[in-house]
Amino acid sequence: MAEQRGKVYIVGAGPGDIGYLTLKAYKLLSSAEVLVYDALVDAELLQCVPSDCLKLNVGKRGGQPSTPQAEINELLVKYCQHRKQVIRLKSGDPFIFGRCSSEIEALKAAGCEFEVIPGISSAIAAPLLAGIPLTDPVMSRCFAVFTAHDPDALDWEALSRLETLVILMGGQHLAEILHRLVRQGRSRLTPIAIIRWAGTPQQTIWTGTLENILEQTSGVSLSPAVIVIGEVVGLRGYLQPEKISLENSSVADTWHT
Template sequence: MSQAGKVYLVGAGPGALDLLTVKAHQLLTTAQALVHDALVNEELLTLVPADCEIHAVGKRGGQASWAQTDIDQLLVRLCQQGKQVIRLKSGDPFIFGRTTSEIQALKAAGCLFEVVPGLSSATVAPLLAGIPLTDPVLSSQFTVLTAHDLEQQNWEALAKLSVLVILMGGRNLGEICDRLRRYHKRPDTPVAIIRWASQPQQQIWTGTLLTITQQTKGQKLSPCIIIIGEVVGLRPYLQP
């Protein structure tokens, strides 16, 4: 009787090897097939066995990627071949990932699957930059959003919130700042941008809604996390 296949939908965390969960590490070392996104740190690929079948499927803004339906079908096919499959996604599988589509395809095909959480860059990146998302005085909440489609967001409501954590916003930084100021967010509100959080090439810029676009002019910002709020101003006091 052939071995039953199974697909593990695994969060790779922000990228650094030491921020991978123990379970994710164990699964990678025994994987028979690996399907990974473009933003996954290539160092993680060194953990899989030499005979592991590897598929790079893209999924990075502005670059060639597989169609989601093709990824869904690939996962089903590998599972039906009896393989232990790792679907590796950056961050956490359910934070702005397309995991739901993949699960629906696996369920429709009768494939076994399991979701393995990962650390999201939405919370890890600010921490690594010395920025608290909450503070007893400055912030009792924070909001995480994607700027992939600016028209989906209620910028008038967002401008009233104390802390914004914005993913997929590097290419739209100027428009994000303009929209928040248009709805009366103070121009001197602190802003931080963290690129490649946790990885050796990590970069950090700080400024304000009024200055950050000019400060980063000519810089390649993606992939990055944008943090907007007074808590950014605490960074000089909380760094080692």
């Protein structure tokens, strides 16, 4: 009988609720021996692994202690070399701001077998769950997805010209994002939506304009959130199920998905 070889599966957990997990990811979790997971992974997913599976929380959240990336790399290599079936569970999709490159490089350098399993990115799912289409034949012929944790690294002149913007990790820099866009000529009346905890029972949505969204979200934690900027935000009122009330779109609304 052939000896079992270790393997690392880098798996996308989707935007939140377990219902958005892919079937392949679910099957891999059910046979995992070691689970290395991120902070934003739904706690219900942790119940999908066998009872004797080793669970290691290496989540990274802004302003909180986190496991260094080098240590995460070492964990993956270590357990793979111990012939374990390792699941590296990341929120969203592994290749959308998932910091996979370092982990894959470490696995390849150590001769470890690995496979990447796609997941649904919050950049795509959050607008959909809020009833906002990212493309439209008239309003949005393209969209850009970017992270705003370092505003100085972005080309705001180019971004301001795009019809639709999807911003991850931008909650702490919302004021700076608005300032940069308006300074580059974006109208203060441009619609904006902020979707916090997309795909979970805690999902909350704020809609407004570049001019008034700061007032609406004052004193509120906007992490984790997906920010959508563009005229397509205005289509939300037409594309929501009828049971969702949008009588006052300037007030945050919470609904279950």
